[in-house]
Amino acid sequence: MQRRHFIHTLSTAVLSLQALTLARQAFAQVPPTTPPAAPHWRSNPFALGVASGEPRPDAVLLWTRLYPGAPAVGESASRLQLWAHFQEQSGLNAQQACVVHYDVFSDEALRHRVKQGQVRTHAGRGWSVHARVTGLEPNRPYWYRFRCGEAVSPVGRTRTAPALGAATAQMRIALTSCQHYEQGYYAAHAEIAQQSLDVVLFAGDYIYESSNPKYRIRPHTGGIPSTLDQYRERHALYKLDPDLQACHAAHPWVCTWDDHEVENDYAGVHNIRYQDAESFLQRRAAAYQAYFEHMPVWPGANDHGPHQRIHSHYQWGDLVDWWMLDCRQYRNAQPCRDPLKGGGRVVVACDERDDPRRTMLGSAQEQWFSDSFKAAKAHWRLVVQSTQISSTSLPTPVGRSIFTDGWDGYPVARQRLIHTLAQAPKGTVVTLGGDVHMNVAADLRQVPNDPHSPIVAAELVTTSITSRGMGESTLARIREHNPDIRHARSDERGYTLIDVQREHITATFRATPHPVQAGATLSTQAQYTLRHGEPGLARQ
Ligand SMILES: [Fe+2]
Numbered sequence: 001m002q003r004r005h006f007i008h009t010l011s012t013a014v015l016s017l018q019a020l021t022l023a024r025q026a027f028a029q030v031p032p033t034t035p036p037a038a039p040h041w042r043s044n045p046f047a048l049g050v051a052s053g054e055p056r057p058d059a060v061l062l063w064t065r066l067y068p069g070a071p072a073v074g075e076s077a078s079r080l081q082l083w084a085h086f087q088e089q090s091g092l093n094a095q096q097a098c099v100v101h102y103d104v105f106s107d108e109a110l111r112h113r114v115k116q117g118q119v120r121t122h123a124g125r126g127w128s129v130h131a132r133v134t135g136l137e138p139n140r141p142y143w144y145r146f147r148c149g150e151a152v153s154p155v156g157r158t159r160t161a162p163a164l165g166a167a168t169a170q171m172r173i174a175l176t177s178c179q180h181y182e183q184g185y186y187a188a189h190a191e192i193a194q195q196s197l198d199v200v201l202f203a204g205d206y207i208y209e210s211s212n213p214k215y216r217i218r219p220h221t222g223g224i225p226s227t228l229d230q231y232r233e234r235h236a237l238y239k240l241d242p243d244l245q246a247c248h249a250a251h252p253w254v255c256t257w258d259d260h261e262v263e264n265d266y267a268g269v270h271n272i273r274y275q276d277a278e279s280f281l282q283r284r285a286a287a288y289q290a291y292f293e294h295m296p297v298w299p300g301a302n303d304h305g306p307h308q309r310i311h312s313h314y315q316w317g318d319l320v321d322w323w324m325l326d327c328r329q330y331r332n333a334q335p336c337r338d339p340l341k342g343g344g345r346v347v348v349a350c351d352e353r354d355d356p357r358r359t360m361l362g363s364a365q366e367q368w369f370s371d372s373f374k375a376a377k378a379h380w381r382l383v384v385q386s387t388q389i390s391s392t393s394l395p396t397p398v399g400r401s402i403f404t405d406g407w408d409g410y411p412v413a414r415q416r417l418i419h420t421l422a423q424a425p426k427g428t429v430v431t432l433g434g435d436v437h438m439n440v441a442a443d444l445r446q447v448p449n450d451p452h453s454p455i456v457a458a459e460l461v462t463t464s465i466t467s468r469g470m471g472e473s474t475l476a477r478i479r480e481h482n483p484d485i486r487h488a489r490s491d492e493r494g495y496t497l498i499d500v501q502r503e504h505i506t507a508t509f510r511a512t513p514h515p516v517q518a519g520a521t522l523s524t525q526a527q528y529t530l531r532h533g534e535p536g537l538a539r540q
Contacts, residue, residue: 036099036120039149040091043068046151048236049245050144052158052252053296055199055314057138060158060252062102063296064146066090066127067236076222079229083123090149097122100129101147104136108143110155126232128293138163139317156249159198161316165377168317172196173498174251177203177258177386177434178464179238182216184516186243188465188495191510191522193246195497198316200251201324203434204258204386205467206295207234209287215468217515226283231290239294248296255297256310256324258386258435262287265343265405268362270333272343281306311365313372320500321376323369325385330362334404344405348398353409360410360417370420379532380500381424387435388461389414390442390485391449392478406436418444422456427533429457430505432498436461437469438490439509441528441537449484455535460507460528462496463489466516486537487526494522505530506540 039045045066054061071077071085083094092098097120104115115136119129129146136142139162146153162168174192192200209224209231225231238244259266262284269277269284285306292299297310311326334343335358336350352358359366373381389407393400402408407417421429421444431444440461447453463469469490479488487509494511509525527540 035097037092037096039098039151041068041149041151042089042091044151045090045148046146046153048239048294049248050146050153050156051248051296052144052156053254054132054298054312055159055161055252055254057161057163058136059132059134060136060142060160061296061298062104062129062131062133062144062146062156062158064100064129064153065236065239065294066098066100066121066129066148067239070221070233070236074221076230076233082229086123086127094123098127098148102129102131102133103145103147104133105143106140108157110143110145114142126290126293128299130296130299132298136160138166139168154245154249158252161314162319163317164315166317168319169502171198171316171320171500173198173500174200175203175384175432175434175460175462175496175498176200176465177462178205178260178437178467179244180205180208180215180464180467181238181241182208182211182218182220183468184217184466184493184514185518185520186241186247186465187512187516187518187520187522188493188510189241189243189247192495193243193250197251200247200253201384201432202253202255203384203432203462204256204327205260205435205464206255206257206291207231207238208260208467209234209262210260210264212468215515226286228286228289231287232293235290235294253296254312254314254324254384255295256326256384256386257291257328259328261291262328265334266328267331267333267343267405268329270342272341274342311361311368315378316500318378319502320380320382321373321378322382322384323372325361325369325383326365327360327386330365331360331410332358334409336404344403344409346401346403348396348401350402350404353402353404353411356412358410358413360407360413366413366416373420374423376424379428379502380505381429382500383421383429383431383457385431385433387433388440388442388459389417389431389433389444390440390459391482392436392485394477394481418446418456422446422454425533427531427535430530431457431459432496433459433461434464436490437464437467438475438488439463439492439494439496439511439525440485441487441507441526441539442485443536445484449482451483458505458530458535458537460496460498463492463494463509463511465495466493468514469493487528487539489525492525494525503532505532507537
């Protein structure tokens, strides 16, 4: 045993005598009823950084979580150990609430404070802090920080959206997804943090619950999470990454989720082990709660357990209407599942997939999106969802094979989506996605892969931040047999820079080879442009 480790173990043992007793007393008393207490921090409670999100013309959401380090570095801790550690580091009894103050400034030098306020937090919400700051001016940057006791957080920069309908010339976006911690470093986030941007869009797989020993650059702590404490630990591990923290501190994010925030390939109330719905929903509730506790996403409905709305609509002046869709929570199970192992798989003949009752978005979200999309008036429409819409099917002697977890497993729902997208003026719609760990530029046609069918929208799918992509030989066949796909590369990791101007949208795939090494630099893999009013992407 190393000396440092021995001392740490010893101090943890001493701590347990006093603090564990207090933590045990506090265990059943959340949320607290006693008045908020003043903490006296022995370590930095802002170790997970700060973040902002959901930019509106007059408002933005600020986030942090009080987290004074892990009680056992590199190892998992029980809830009692977590609480005991928090008590020791904060001077608070874990049954007490704590008040966190926030300040918002109009200048980077923090001389002009324009807003301030406070948020009460407690152990029942993982000491997370969400502050929705309103009364801000449109279309401008702000800087913010939090205070708790004597501790002061790092400074974050955020911005508001232009006023509704205001003439707007440009919007710059970084599209991101799939950041498996074990499979590489967050060089993409380091570069995004340095970019001049309006917003970061995250399309899902913010954490991974699972592990693949073949591609492990740096290990997760803990095993596969299933409880609230375990999901919290996983989120905290990701948030400790300095590049991810820098990216959150630099720009507001707008997020949706995919499957790995809960479990690989879950679909609505179904998981791959055919667990009963009630048990799986308990796990989903734990995963969703930990997600909201750690993200700059408004947790307003967080008391609804396993049922949480995340889909939403945003506007950027008169330039962009955009939607964040939820492709996981409301969908039917994948069609033609293997009775021994659920989730997605490759199938050939599967009549079930053509059932018109099958849904990816759920009927309520689908109706909401259709209504909102048809009412939109902006110059461009961006539809953000978690995966690839264009087909990746392959011919076989007995029909085309499809992967059932993607939109190919929900073809009638996809046709309904395409029908809605076709209501917009030609050459004004771009769909954005992630999940498949490759950069894709594609045409979405009324009839997929029929070159005579009209193009309804352009599709851009970003590669993963770190997660490994599929093999090149399979992808070469997919490209060959799906003419709608104009570009597809799965060998590099990164993000997609999207520059929206009135005349055109330019997408730049920024990438580096797999796996991502610490300090890796990214370069441009390819660039595509969509001219306003004209169908189809053009390579630059
Ligand atoms: Fe992923």
